Amino acid sequence: MMDKIQPKSTEGGTMSALKIIGIDLAKTNFYLFIINELGKPTEKIKLTRTRLLNWLAQKPQTIVAMEACGASHHWACEIKKLGHQVVLLPAQHVRAYQRRQKNDYNDAQAIAEACQHGAIRPVPVKTLEQQDLQTFLKMRQLVSMERTQLINHVRGLLAEYGIVLNKGATELRQKLPALLEDAENGLTDVMRALLHRQLIRLTALGDELEWYNSEQKKYVRHDPVCQRLLEIPGFGPLVSQAIKSWMGDGKQFNRGRDASAALGLVPRQFSTGGKQVLLGITKRGNAWVRSMLIHGSRAVLFRTGGKTDPLSVWVNRIREKRGFNRAVVALANKLLRIAWVIIARHEVYTPVMMKNQ
Structure with missing residues (x-):
């Protein structure tokens, strides 16, 4: 992908390159910084969300660089439909190109210059199928985290009443109904009512996680x-x-x-003076x-x-x-x-x- 960004030889033997537009994405207003074919800054402009695509549609083929952040894959797909080349750059690597004070125009300039440098490996633009798969995994991860937090929360509260349970969802789902029925374990009526509601939540989260696991197995089976x-x-x-x-x-x-x-x-690595030092993984x-x-x-x-x-x-x-x-x-x-x-x-x-x- 980066080969397309490098200068190309023309029939006359001179070198020419595409213009680079660095875009600092936001929710409402987008800030653009433009570098011409000779690598010189030429213009900076502010566009609203609704005007961005119309403005780009009127421009000749160019390179549009953005940080790989929220909604960047959506904008990349839309901009590619207009015939432009899109480069998504990792935000942590673009930060090294920022100079002076931080503002939206300087951020857009850093993105354009990082793209112009060409040393950063770009992030591939995700298709809708890839975005669906990523969303599925994130939602499953959220459900799993919520269930784990709920289990630890209930176990911690029960420990305050002198009831200690082993780790794991199975242990809690099996023993919590018995604790609610046991009238001699010292739990108050208020605590029993609260634990009953938590048991309902735990059951619902467990059923939802099972659905995600079932859908995951179906996907893997056919992929x-x-x-x-x-x-x-x-x-x-x-x-x-x-x-x-x-x-x-x-x-x-x-x-x-x-x-x-x-x-x-x-x-x-933390190497200097010809002495190589290897530490833990990055x-x-x-x-x-x-x-x-x-x-x-x-x-x-x-x-x-x-x-x-x-x-x-x-x-x-x-x-x-x-x-x-x-x-x-x-x-x-x-x-x-x-x-x-x-x-x-x-x-x-x-x-x-x-x-x-």
Whole structure:
């Protein structure tokens, strides 16, 4: 995608480039900063939300750069329909191009100059299907978090009355009705009424989460990419769908290591004076997707003891030298690289067996 942004040779031998328009998105008013074909700032303009597309429709083909933020994928799709090239840039990398005081015009200038520099890997524009998948995962995550918060809330309140329950939704759903019926546990009528309402909420959240899980299994069952991802150790329906939603078609990465770096699974460097120092992982990118992948890798590592396939032998050797947690992260790094090959190159996971097997 970035190749289209670089200057192109004309038949006369001179170099020409497209104009770059940096847009600072907002809810109502958009601020634009324009860099001409020679790379010089030429204009800055303020447009309302309703005027933006009409203004761009009157312009010749140009490069429109925006930060990858809320509603940016919607605007990117609409602007691409007008014939313009759209570049979405990660907001954390655009920040380095900001100078002077922070205001909307300076933000738009930083976006345009970051696009002009061409060193930042752009964010792929999501299709409506990809946005639907991402929305599904976010809603499921919200329901799961609400249920966990409710469980911890009720357990904490019961502990104040001397009733201690084990962790987990099953424990609370099974024992809470009995606590409400027990007249000798010291709970007041007010507390019983409050707990009854919380039990209704817990049941409703559990049923809603089951619906999301059921729909997730249906999607994975009929999606060819997720079906191939399921063959990877530690990849269940949730991890497969999360990795597909985050990675897309994988074409934005040149290799699997780039995908691992984007998800924050590579060591953080603090090197100077020719001395290389590697610290913990960078933890960049989507924290929830990374945590799902880590959980899947941990489940695999729990079951690698005694296995002789190359992957198990490799990760067991790391566990012996570096410990369990580092082995989990190393395995997550390798599994993500495998997932990138499966998604970007449309390959199928075929585990390599030992020669003596």
